Amino acid sequence: MSINGVLRTGEVAIRVLDIDAARTHYGERVGLIETLREADGTTYYKAWDEYDLYSVILRPADSPGLDHVGFKVLDDATLDDVVAKLEGLGIATTALAADTLPKSGRRAQFTLPSGHTAHLFAEKEQCGNGMPLRNPGTIPPPGTIRGMRATRLDHCLLGGADLEGNAKVFIDAFGWRVTEKVIDSGSGIDIVVFYSGSNKPHDVAFVRNPEQGRFHHASFFLNSVEDIYHAGDLIGYYDIPVEVGPTRHGATRGATIYFFDPSGNRNEVFTDGYIYYPDRPMLVWDTDHLGEAAFAQDRQVPESFLTVTT
Amino acid sequence: MPEVSPRRWTVQIDDGPPTPCPPGTSVLRALAAGGRRGVPIGCRSGGCGVCRVRVESGHYERGPMSADEVPPADAAVGIALACRINPLSDLRITVLGRRPRSTPGALPPVKTHACEEIRS
Numbered sequence: 001m002s003i004n005g006v007l008r009t010g011e012v013a014i015r016v017l018d019i020d021a022a023r024t025h026y027g028e029r030v031g032l033i034e035t036l037r038e039a040d041g042t043t044y045y046k047a048w049d050e051y052d053l054y055s056v057i058l059r060p061a062d063s064p065g066l067d068h069v070g071f072k073v074l075d076d077a078t079l080d081d082v083v084a085k086l087e088g089l090g091i092a093t094t095a096l097a098a099d100t101l102p103k104s105g106r107r108a109q110f111t112l113p114s115g116h117t118a119h120l121f122a123e124k125e126q127c128g129n130g131m132p133l134r135n136p137g138t139i140p141p142p143g144t145i146r147g148m149r150a151t152r153l154d155h156c157l158l159g160g161a162d163l164e165g166n167a168k169v170f171i172d173a174f175g176w177r178v179t180e181k182v183i184d185s186g187s188g189i190d191i192v193v194f195y196s197g198s199n200k201p202h203d204v205a206f207v208r209n210p211e212q213g214r215f216h217h218a219s220f221f222l223n224s225v226e227d228i229y230h231a232g233d234l235i236g237y238y239d240i241p242v243e244v245g246p247t248r249h250g251a252t253r254g255a256t257i258y259f260f261d262p263s264g265n266r267n268e269v270f271t272d273g274y275i276y277y278p279d280r281p282m283l284v285w286d287t288d289h290l291g292e293a294a295f296a297q298d299r300q301v302p303e304s305f306l307t308v309t310t
Numbered sequence: 311m312p313e314v315s316p317r318r319w320t321v322q323i324d325d326g327p328p329t330p331c332p333p334g335t336s337v338l339r340a341l342a343a344g345g346r347r348g349v350p351i352g353c354r355s356g357g358c359g360v361c362r363v364r365v366e367s368g369h370y371e372r373g374p375m376s377a378d379e380v381p382p383a384d385a386a387v388g389i390a391l392a393c394r395i396n397p398l399s400d401l402r403i404t405v406l407g408r409r410p411r412s413t414p415g416a417l418p419p420v421k422t423h424a425c426e427e428i429r430s
Contacts, residue, residue, distance in 0.1 A: 063377050263356065264358045304350075308358040
């Protein structure tokens with residue numbers, strides 16, 4: 001099947017230096033919808049077309065970066081099945097009781113070989129997308145879609161040293177597939193690996209990095225290249241630090257802009273790309289062709305894109 | 311009385327030429343606008359640490375920045391991220407770059423898992 005028991009990257013928890021500035025950025029500018037707020041300032045958001053109560057968690061801290069990435073699974077049986085497969089690979093998991101994260105069922109927590117904390121969860125309260133389930137219509141109430149018009153959390157790119165260990169997790173335990181790779185032209189080792197558990201060109205990707213547990217970016221899906229350009233206009237209007245774009249990726253063929261939140265965590269807005277089926281052959285890019293793999297129009301990769309993470 | 315425009319402080323990298331820094335403008339932005347190379351440009355939001363400098367002389371105000379990149383002991387001796395400091399006087403700075411980590415090395419470590427394969 002083209003949708004796996006591990007459904008998607010359903011949650012990204014990010015540390016921020018200034019929660020008020022972060023709320024302005026993710027809420028008013030990216031256009032996410034705040035759904036929960038805790039006493040310590042931790043704030044929960046969903047994108048408008050997601051049903052789950054939240055997909056982005058912002059926690060005030062003295063350093064930015066990733067707290068955890070959450071993968072949503074189909075049901076509790078799938079959760080137990082994936083946990084058994086992880087344990088079989090020698091990856092220890094910790095059970096988190098229901099409501100450890102608000103309005104969410106029991107979870108399994110583990111550390112990816114790349115050094116990132118990951119969660120698996122099957123249950124999270126759903127609040128819907130503003131449209132009824134019966135005779136839903138085509139748009140939510142006017143005003144719901146705002147800012148950059150992000151429709152969903154699409155994927156994230158994370159950096160770490162042990163990409164081979166991660167392959168065991170995503171292929172053997174999750175049942176995901178590698179859609180594309182960037183390999184070192186000399187040695188042939190993996191530099192970037194793109195995984196899909198769905199029809200998307202990627203649900204998560206990893207870049208080889210000597211430091212473990214690094215956060216490269218979280219990406220939000222927009223509905224059109226026109227919306228990408230609209231996001232670019234907002235980035236200019238608000239003077240948001242922008243790194244690349246608008247342009248198009250070679251890998252995934254997505255249209256993109258990269259920019260930074262007020263704590264230096266990188267964001268992307270993304271659209272297009274192909275539809276992926278499990279019988280689609282894996283594509284490989286050599287680092288000799290890194291320019292066109294990364295940014296296919298000007299074929300230039302800014303140094304910061306390769307060196308800056310949080 | 312003609313209106314007095316706010317003072318434009320200057321920023322100098324080592325003994326290089328002074329670059330004007332308009333009020334409310336970060337040191338990094340002023341250097342980039344002035345065409346001065348030398349301080350790497352990263353997230354421009356106090357998070358990534360590549361624009362780390364040491365302020366050798368002068369006063370400045372400091373916005374939020376990552377404690378992983380500038381721990382309090384470093385901040386106490388004038389180390390800061392250039393994207394998050396605004397001059398309150400003329401400044402002279404030295405470029406440091408991102409704080410070295412305990413896992414240095416440009417070459418990525420390659421883990422082949424060969425041992426496990428041989429054992430099985």
